[in-house]
Amino acid sequence: MKFSKIPSATITRLSLYSRALEELLLEHVNIIASDKLAQKCGVNPAQVRKDLAYFGEFGVRGVGYFVKELLFEIKKILGLNRRWRMALVGIGNLGLALVAHENFVKQGYEFVAVFDVDPKKVGRRLPSGQIIHHIDELPTVVKEKNIDIGVIATPASQAQATARLLVEAGIKAILNFAPLQIQMPEGYIVENVDFTVKLDNLAYHLTMEAV
Amino acid sequence: MKFSKIPSATITRLSLYSRALEELLLEHVNIIASDKLAQKCGVNPAQVRKDLAYFGEFGVRGVGYFVKELLFEIKKILGLNRRWRMALVGIGNLGLALVAHENFVKQGYEFVAVFDVDPKKVGRRLPSGQIIHHIDELPTVVKEKNIDIGVIATPASQAQATARLLVEAGIKAILNFAPLQIQMPEGYIVENVDFTVKLDNLAYHLTMEAV
Numbered sequence: 004m005k006f007s008k009i010p011s012a013t014i015t016r017l018s019l020y021s022r023a024l025e026e027l028l029l030e031h032v033n034i035i036a037s038d039k040l041a042q043k044c045g046v047n048p049a050q051v052r053k054d055l056a057y058f059g060e061f062g063v064r065g066v067g068y069f070v071k072e073l074l075f076e077i078k079k080i081l082g083l084n085r086r087w088r089m090a091l092v093g094i095g096n097l098g099l100a101l102v103a104h105e106n107f108v109k110q111g112y113e114f115v116a117v118f119d120v121d122p123k124k125v126g127r128r129l130p131s132g133q134i135i136h137h138i139d140e141l142p143t144v145v146k147e148k149n150i151d152i153g154v155i156a157t158p159a160s161q162a163q164a165t166a167r168l169l170v171e172a173g174i175k176a177i178l179n180f181a182p183l184q185i186q187m188p189e190g191y192i193v194e195n196v197d198f199t200v201k202l203d204n205l206a207y208h209l210t211m212e213a214v
Numbered sequence: 215m216k217f218s219k220i221p222s223a224t225i226t227r228l229s230l231y232s233r234a235l236e237e238l239l240l241e242h243v244n245i246i247a248s249d250k251l252a253q254k255c256g257v258n259p260a261q262v263r264k265d266l267a268y269f270g271e272f273g274v275r276g277v278g279y280f281v282k283e284l285l286f287e288i289k290k291i292l293g294l295n296r297r298w299r300m301a302l303v304g305i306g307n308l309g310l311a312l313v314a315h316e317n318f319v320k321q322g323y324e325f326v327a328v329f330d331v332d333p334k335k336v337g338r339r340l341p342s343g344q345i346i347h348h349i350d351e352l353p354t355v356v357k358e359k360n361i362d363i364g365v366i367a368t369p370a371s372q373a374q375a376t377a378r379l380l381v382e383a384g385i386k387a388i389l390n391f392a393p394l395q396i397q398m399p400e401g402y403i404v405e406n407v408d409f410t411v412k413l414d415n416l417a418y419h420l421t422m423e424a425v
Contacts, residue, residue: 206363
């Protein structure tokens, strides 16, 4: 089953809906109208209905969505009803910060292996428990530990070569924090993280206030 | 002038359109059809037209958008035709990584002051040139250096208190990397960065492939 026609923006919005639904669940909200959910996510109500319609029929007309049920369904669609095993390459400041960041484990993403090339780092154990492997061990470790996702936190100059190593080791999905767009072969997927998109939203609001 | 009715998702998409237009400019593309631009951003064409319609009339019917002109207009709307001055609080691994990350300066965002509470860190100079101030100096430095945006990279336990300090110092916009949702007073804005939203997109694609 492949939903190749589903826009990636829809998937990103499903992710936002799931965060909003998790919050509602914590607030003991059982049912939410589609326009309320839309508002909470900064999307128009027609968009919410359209996004969900790709995957089936959800909610009850004139009533809304059952929070727990919709959250369960969205998590199933996104594949978040399981844990994902990640390998991190590049144990610099960013790499150390990522391994220590609590959100990953909370959302089901676990760093099960970490790699670097620096002989001073290789063999050391991180506070979170992982031993730093040399990058040459990547093919073996990826197989042994059943890694699903590669995370790149190397300098920009090493990022493309690192992506190639991960692909050769059998990894199909990469999250890239290095400040360049990584190219991937057909059938593989990369998400490049750009912190500045969030800043643009702040800049816009400050500009509007000042006018 | 306040566009209070404009959804924040529209602003985020404008940011994505501007990144896409920058790429097109580098590829010497002069004109792009709205459905091509939409496709490049994973959005439907009606959405692109609707997003832009909030701000005026752009493009030529049956022809498309002039890349350079639209990029200029979007940057003006977002407030990216100027530089933004940022203060970073929390010089741990993530803080160090953020200060060194090249994308910020490239997109017009500059860390002009950095703060911590650790006496071993305060007074030291970072490789990027900034001297680490004690957090107690925040009110003075924010005024002296005309800071626009505060960036929080403290542990979660300190993030809300840090936000309050920034607000009291006169800062209206905060980018928060600590793993909790920060609450801000009315009229102030915070963007919480959640790395896992991008991972959800990877998880979705891996799940679809495997089914």
